Amino acid sequence: MSETTDLQSEIQELLDNSHMDQAFELLNSRHPAEVGAVIDELEPEHAFPLFDLLDLKNQSRVLAYLSPSHQLSMVRRLDRHALARLFTEMNADDRADLYQELPEDMQETLMPALAKAEREDLLRLTSYPEGTVGAIMTSEYATVASHLTARQAIEKLRTQALDKETIYIAYVLDSDRNLVGTVSLSGLVVANGDDRVEDLMQRDPVTVNADEPQSVAAQKVADYDLLAVPILDDHNAMVGIVTHDDAMDVQEEEATEDFHKSANVGVMSGGVSQVTLRILYQKRVYWLVLLVFANVFSGAGIAMYEDVIVAHVGLVFFLPLLIASAGNTGAQSATLMVRAIATGDVVMKDWARMLAREISVGAALGITMAIAVAGIGLWRGGPEMAFVVASTMVIVVLAGSLIGMSLPFLLNRLNMDPATASAPIVTFIADVAGILIYFAIASAVLTLPTAAAG
Amino acid sequence: MSETTDLQSEIQELLDNSHMDQAFELLNSRHPAEVGAVIDELEPEHAFPLFDLLDLKNQSRVLAYLSPSHQLSMVRRLDRHALARLFTEMNADDRADLYQELPEDMQETLMPALAKAEREDLLRLTSYPEGTVGAIMTSEYATVASHLTARQAIEKLRTQALDKETIYIAYVLDSDRNLVGTVSLSGLVVANGDDRVEDLMQRDPVTVNADEPQSVAAQKVADYDLLAVPILDDHNAMVGIVTHDDAMDVQEEEATEDFHKSANVGVMSGGVSQVTLRILYQKRVYWLVLLVFANVFSGAGIAMYEDVIVAHVGLVFFLPLLIASAGNTGAQSATLMVRAIATGDVVMKDWARMLAREISVGAALGITMAIAVAGIGLWRGGPEMAFVVASTMVIVVLAGSLIGMSLPFLLNRLNMDPATASAPIVTFIADVAGILIYFAIASAVLTLPTAAAG
Numbered sequence: 001m002s003e004t005t006d007l008q009s010e011i012q013e014l015l016d017n018s019h020m021d022q023a024f025e026l027l028n029s030r031h032p033a034e035v036g037a038v039i040d041e042l043e044p045e046h047a048f049p050l051f052d053l054l055d056l057k058n059q060s061r062v063l064a065y066l067s068p069s070h071q072l073s074m075v076r077r078l079d080r081h082a083l084a085r086l087f088t089e090m091n092a093d094d095r096a097d098l099y100q101e102l103p104e105d106m107q108e109t110l111m112p113a114l115a116k117a118e119r120e121d122l123l124r125l126t127s128y129p130e131g132t133v134g135a136i137m138t139s140e141y142a143t144v145a146s147h148l149t150a151r152q153a154i155e156k157l158r159t160q161a162l163d164k165e166t167i168y169i170a171y172v173l174d175s176d177r178n179l180v181g182t183v184s185l186s187g188l189v190v191a192n193g194d195d196r197v198e199d200l201m202q203r204d205p206v207t208v209n210a211d212e213p214q215s216v217a218a219q220k221v222a223d224y225d226l227l228a229v230p231i232l233d234d235h236n237a238m239v240g241i242v243t244h245d246d247a248m249d250v251q252e253e254e255a256t257e258d259f260h261k262s263a264n265v266g267v268m269s270g271g272v273s274q275v276t277l278r279i280l281y282q283k284r285v286y287w288l289v290l291l292v293f294a295n296v297f298s299g300a301g302i303a304m305y306e307d308v309i310v311a312h313v314g315l316v317f318f319l320p321l322l323i324a325s326a327g328n329t330g331a332q333s334a335t336l337m338v339r340a341i342a343t344g345d346v347v348m349k350d351w352a353r354m355l356a357r358e359i360s361v362g363a364a365l366g367i368t369m370a371i372a373v374a375g376i377g378l379w380r381g382g383p384e385m386a387f388v389v390a391s392t393m394v395i396v397v398l399a400g401s402l403i404g405m406s407l408p409f410l411l412n413r414l415n416m417d418p419a420t421a422s423a424p425i426v427t428f429i430a431d432v433a434g435i436l437i438y439f440a441i442a443s444a445v446l447t448l449p450t451a452a453a454g
Numbered sequence: 455m456s457e458t459t460d461l462q463s464e465i466q467e468l469l470d471n472s473h474m475d476q477a478f479e480l481l482n483s484r485h486p487a488e489v490g491a492v493i494d495e496l497e498p499e500h501a502f503p504l505f506d507l508l509d510l511k512n513q514s515r516v517l518a519y520l521s522p523s524h525q526l527s528m529v530r531r532l533d534r535h536a537l538a539r540l541f542t543e544m545n546a547d548d549r550a551d552l553y554q555e556l557p558e559d560m561q562e563t564l565m566p567a568l569a570k571a572e573r574e575d576l577l578r579l580t581s582y583p584e585g586t587v588g589a590i591m592t593s594e595y596a597t598v599a600s601h602l603t604a605r606q607a608i609e610k611l612r613t614q615a616l617d618k619e620t621i622y623i624a625y626v627l628d629s630d631r632n633l634v635g636t637v638s639l640s641g642l643v644v645a646n647g648d649d650r651v652e653d654l655m656q657r658d659p660v661t662v663n664a665d666e667p668q669s670v671a672a673q674k675v676a677d678y679d680l681l682a683v684p685i686l687d688d689h690n691a692m693v694g695i696v697t698h699d700d701a702m703d704v705q706e707e708e709a710t711e712d713f714h715k716s717a718n719v720g721v722m723s724g725g726v727s728q729v730t731l732r733i734l735y736q737k738r739v740y741w742l743v744l745l746v747f748a749n750v751f752s753g754a755g756i757a758m759y760e761d762v763i764v765a766h767v768g769l770v771f772f773l774p775l776l777i778a779s780a781g782n783t784g785a786q787s788a789t790l791m792v793r794a795i796a797t798g799d800v801v802m803k804d805w806a807r808m809l810a811r812e813i814s815v816g817a818a819l820g821i822t823m824a825i826a827v828a829g830i831g832l833w834r835g836g837p838e839m840a841f842v843v844a845s846t847m848v849i850v851v852l853a854g855s856l857i858g859m860s861l862p863f864l865l866n867r868l869n870m871d872p873a874t875a876s877a878p879i880v881t882f883i884a885d886v887a888g889i890l891i892y893f894a895i896a897s898a899v900l901t902l903p904t905a906a907a908g
Contacts, residue, residue, distance in 0.1 A: 031660065031678055033677050033678045033679070154643065157643065158643050158644055161640055161643065161644045162644070166640075167640050167643070168622050168639070168640065185622070185639060185640070185643070186615055186620075186621050186622065186639070189608065189611065189612050189615065189621070189639070190612055190615045190616070206485065221702070222699075222702045222703065222706065223487050224485055224487045225487070225699035226699075227681075227698075244681075244698045244699070244702070245676075245679035245680075245698070247702070248675070248676045248698070248701070248702050248705060249676065251702065251705060251706060251709075252676065252705060252709075252797060255705075255706075255709035255713075256793055256797060258713070259709075259712070259713070259716070259789055259792075259793040260789065260790065260793070262713070262716060262789060262877075263782075263785045263786045263788075263789035263790070263877060264782065264786065265786050265789065265790060271794060271797070271799035271800070272790045272791070272793075272794045272799060272800065273794060273799050273800045273804060273807075273808065274799075277811060277814050277815055277818075280811070280815050281815050281818050281819065284783075284786050284815065284819060285818075285819055285822055285823075287782075288779065288782055288783060288786075288819060288822075288823055288851075289822060289823060289826050291778060291779070291782055292775060292779055292823050292826045292827055293826065293830075295774055295775035295778050295779070296775065296830060298774035298775060298778070299770075299771035299772060299773075299774060299775055299834075300771070302770050302771055302773070302774065303768075303770075303771050306767045306768075306770070309763070309767055309770060310764060310767055313760045313763055313764055314757075314760075316753075316756050316757075316760070316763060316770065317753035317754070317756055317757050318753055319753075319756070319773070320749055320752035320753060320756065320777065320885055320889070321746060321749035321750065321752060321753055323774065324745060324749050324752070324878075324881070324882065324885065325742065325745070325746055325749070327878075327881075328717075328718065328741075328742055328745055328878045329738075329742060331717045331877060331878060332717045332718065332719050332738050332742070334717070335713055335714065335716060335717035335719065336714065336717070336719060336726045337726070338713075339710055339713040339714070339726075340725060340726045340727060343706060343710060343725070345725035345726060345727050345728075346725070346726065346727045350727060353727075354727065357731060357734070360731050361731055361734050361735050361738065364731075364735050364739075365735065365738060365739055365742060368739055368742075368743060369739075369742055369743060369746050372743050372746045372747065373746055376747075376750060397742075423716075423717060423785060423877045423878075424778075424781075424782045424785060424877075427778070427781075427881075428778065431774055431778065435774070
């Protein structure tokens, strides 16, 4: 981030010395992502002069790199005509995203100021629910007719270049806007100028439906190494594309959501450093309180064996160790499965094979950890204690790993998000199971001075 | 994955009926990623006939989508000349990866069969350690001279197209191979044919050093929405590019590694469904056993207060609940920070601000959870018990969240991987702290029949 700081101080110096021309030159020559990073770091009132120094095209591009709150601050000051000019200049997908951030009154003033084509495009793109492919696609893709020659197609793409997000892939549509093939600019450049698009194009391209989750489009782009994936509506008409850079953003966003879910933090729009404290509290408190009540079961499990504990208080020494071991092993298994399902490494039909593998690995881990704890048991409480803790360890570790491995599959089967099988939830289940197994074995093996516990 | 199954059964039917021409046609018309997925699902001996049906170009492309073990099975059967032909056809980066998978004797037979240029390229690319940018870059990038006109540059790119990974971005180098600018094919196509490259090119492009971690290249591609990022050596000479599709693979791989680290699973090359059971065991057992011994401290914490426990055995009821709460809150904080640091949302200098935020949120969470547990305490053990568990809850939750938040920063500061601050480790620290705090408060507040515990 030192680059950001450099650019920021350079700009500040030019502004302080009123070298406006040089400041203009510098800001407009840098990558919009860099300028966006500088502006995002500043309080809005200090960012305004910088933003206003950008030309219209760069303003429209820098906006896309700002956080929602900064986007809003920048455009809120504009009158409807300035706003409409900026909107017209923006990429279709960025424009749709910004439109949805605007307060309703601004949306209403803006709409009539836009040209009809842009208005319709905006309404179409904003009609898809958040999280779907439709909500992230752009309508600015290049098309060529199948009867054109390569030379004519290049000329056609040349005229489209400024309005389209990419001209490296052109789409060939029939009269119903059904996608019949794709042709790459590199294919056109390499081809003989008289070759026809219909002979050059790739038929049956990979496509995604606009109603599918956004992760599906990102995964296709990743799996097939695409520059962009074409998006179809329910009637198989082409309605947009998702480009590689947006796919990469989606992939990062989805990974972040899964990370947060792994620790039972709810889905937040915006990074942890930007969201309000209220949102952060809300996204975290729900499962924490739920787990407080869930853990009453762990307490109840212990309470059932209070007699055993009073008779052999040394048992409590091993309690955190044994339940942590079950929980840690279970968390490993759950994390491995959740991620493998998310990346497509493991699918539902692998269930039986994965279970067999987990039993082998879980047993091996359990035995290793039992050997480790047996030594401690011998030292703290003699051979009987060593036997109790070691046999408990094997069983709880195996149980923990099977629970951790199965839960994501089960959730997936029930059409729920496998990522809900988070470490804390698996740990909780492993805790309860671990406590019951431990004291059951202990009360069976150890002699009790009073009557056996119930 | 149903697409994979369809293609597989279609092919199988054609093979069974000896329609070899149609099978050839079908396999060679599908995307190499699809064919690769089919082959990867089959046992090697069943995959050979399919692989052999592919033409040389498709073989070279499909290979890149196979798992390392399948790659090796496919090429192991080839004699040195067939192997050299295949290697020559492959992309430079895929070729270098495969070369490193080969057993030493195959490497030695292959080398002399390759042309000098390929041999040198292979040695250069394989000289960078795994995990660095150099190890994932490709040397097949397109270059144009700055004095060319746009028309001449397009013609130049046309002749390079077949050998280069992309011609959409061309690099302009000076006589020392220093990068002076980049020009896009779309820029060249849109420009006037007589415009010169030096006037069209973007100067000062974003670059990455070949020795940096691979995630740096992936992050630059993501941040600047690049098709490819140019890679420089220590003398600032250009040595390769990392393309958007490889950057996306790196991003996914890095996220998977961080997921696994979050549950203390070591870095594995290959998915959880593919690695051997032995590797899986090795990657999991290390931290599990370490945490068994670490948790002796939790046990020791409890053992210090055995008198208190015997006098008030009801305290044990709340033990799992309180330490789980501290651990869960800490795991949330750690996960949020680890991911925020990985994505660049939070940097070192945000430390103080993030600490202040964490204190507010941690206190709010602690108070909420204290209210929840106070009710349970009142029900199980009266007002004194309610006071003990509620005040413990506030302190341990706040402590857990501060530990979870600070540890990733601390590790980063010490130039260690922040992702090492995994849920199990944070939970362990929170456990020990929680036990000590709980019994300290309990022994201070509750009356003990015997002398106070030590």
